[in-house]
Amino acid sequence: MDFPGYEALPRGRHHLTREQVVASQRERLLQGIIEVVAEKGYVHTSVADVLKRARISRETFYEHFSDKQACFLTAFEEGAALLLEVAAKSAGSTEVPVLERFELILSAYLNGLASDPARARTFLFEVYAAGPAAAARRFEIQRRFVELVNGVLLEDERWHLLPDPEFACRMVVGGVAALVTGKVAEGDLAGLPALQAPIMALVRQLIAR
Structure with missing residues (x-):
């Protein structure tokens, strides 16, 4: 299922700076957990749910947050x-x-x-x-x-x-x-x-x- 506002960053070369990429990833993760928790509840929300919503890899998630x-x-x-x-x-x-x-x-x-x-x-x-x-x-x-x-x-x-x-x-x-x-x-x-x-x-x- 596609979610508006969660477009993955383009593969390959792009004009975004490293800082812009990191900021985009972080914002998508924060928005993702807000939306998933609102739908499923905190207890039933997993990191995998947030990754799917934000279109972020697990490795990238743990670069931003410990859990x-x-x-x-x-x-x-x-x-x-x-x-x-x-x-x-x-x-x-x-x-x-x-x-x-x-x-x-x-x-x-x-x-x-x-x-x-x-x-x-x-x-x-x-x-x-x-x-x-x-x-x-x-x-x-x-x-x-x-x-x-x-x-x-x-x-x-x-x-x-x-x-x-x-x-x-x-x-x-x-x-x-x-x-x-x-x-x-x-x-x-x-x-x-x-x-x-x-x-x-x-x-x-x-x-x-």
Whole structure:
């Protein structure tokens, strides 16, 4: 079966540099494991499955990664970091009201996941099957997201009045993560953007107290 976007590099002479070849191989392996894990689950995904999807030789795979978990963790870290970067950039100028900035971050997060079902399922659901190392890295990404959100919300004096603003932010971000993971587990990716309204209503209530 052919998979679009996984064209093998041309045999023989070509105009690509060694660095370009290596980068192409690595990107195809990372995308390959994301897609296969989303389809088959982490436990049932083998290195052979990734090789077939990425059209990469086994020898080349081990030039990039020591094993399946190393490949998966790299894909998770880079994908999560990119989503975090997009969310941070979406916050816009500090001249924008705080709650609007938070809503922009939330919208970028929810819509980003909804638009990429393979990454959403792999990074939010299957990550738990990849062992303690993956769970620890997911926690670290969530901690960075808490820092981003709390940094924005702290610009509103009302957020400072909460008994423990950072704890409140951890509760909000943890709740968002749980809601999103539930939608992904149900296969309802299209329903992710609809979470925005009730989440915003809750945050407004927290600030209004």
